[in-house]
Amino acid sequence: MAPKTKKAIQDFLENLTAGNFKKFCQALVDRSDKPRIATSKVEGKDFLDVTNVIVTTFGEAKALDVVIELLTECKINAADLESKTRKRPKVFVDNGDPALPRTSSGELETEPSQEALNIVADQKQAKATRNGGPVKEPEEVEADAVARVRSEGGDPSNEWLVLSRFIIQFGQYKGQTFKWLLENHVGYAVYVVATHQDERMWKRDDRSPLMVHKDLLTQYSIAYAEVLKEVKLYATGGQPSTASSSRPTQGKQKTSWKKKSFTPYNRY
Template structure:
């Protein structure tokens, strides 16, 4: 049973803030760049109750929660953010659906979150042996976790979201946490596991855990999109198959690099030109970096082929090779009249 509401939890959290932290919270609230925006006069000299009402009326009760959590973390009130999240988790998470992160441009953020990076750093080097629990133990613990949060243990997806990962760098985190904090890694694991499942019927505890992760993850289109990208990327690693990788980002995310590059569509040509100028600004190893490197590689091959065709044409027509004139050369060499 849910013992609180989001609005009540927001009010309690703001009341627990120190005065200077509350003022900083209000300052950051009015400084948000995302829509809907909050005006200065809406937060100036307002009480906790008024700010709580403002959050709910502006963003809706459910929408106010991620806004408040992000601001609390921004002003380093991490303990308060954790408490707020814990108190409201059952209010918003009745189905076990992950909240996928977005970039400032609205794109799906597939890179590891700071929380994921901190988790990996804390586990390195891996010292504990990989001893996975049985599927029955994992499920029983997940059901107990759902009950402790006030959820319904009969909800299969909700229970599945609380399964603990039994392998790899995110061992002992939940499936839901993984999708929220490192979507690229999750999709890669699913793609690799599906490929592995084509060749084995092994029913080990580890494989069962990966089966469960796959069943949970592929229920979401965002994950399937990333799985498709990883499949295409794996194919592109084969010699001559570089263009088979999906773009994986932007408005042409579902296109292969080859199809995008060779398209005669004016909009796609413009997008290719846009990417050419991103060589020095995109993150190394990112999807954009992969796309830019492919485009520049194709450009280089096309330029070489063009030079070869011109040379071949000159040979057929008997045209003399072009010799560049040089200043300061010997008389009669490199120019018509010498000095």
């Protein structure tokens, strides 16, 4: 038990009325489950003594549960004690949008992060085959993403959140998520999307797992206006616009593009 938990129990018992404190102590000695506490241990004792007896008898991990159980049995509101000692569950606020990296001047950063550089270096050191292994079917990638969202405490019905957790099936960042890519190496995402769009022009009917997978990465990436701008620059032979004079905004910028359902086989 953390010291603050023991202190919280002490403070709570101290603030009980004399009648409620007596009722609590009686419930404590009447408790049938082992270990038991003898009447002599609490009779005539104050809140400090009783707290010490509880912690010593039940151990640090269980003391709080016993106290709350007895307070409830005595019909004494223990909400204040619980609120001060129970860890509140984390609120899941991720909606699938990446935190796009920025330069020191606030522009979109297209260069790889240190984490991305480390991944590439580790692959080279291990002589990993970047494109090794089969590309999973779109349905399997989606199922994996849904499971990942659930494990993180997110809403699996949020299609955009699920799409952000799709695992990259190719290249030097194979094994990372779509969201991770836009947070760690925008330039690579721009290269993949721009070259894929060009390839898609003459492979319109290609429904292979890899092509569909890149369709989905494209959909996710160009939802963000700054990334879309870089893709267009790349496609026309332009340079990355990290030095652009236009001021970036946080999150997605308003565009005429709208998110659509990402059922794998209704693309392009």
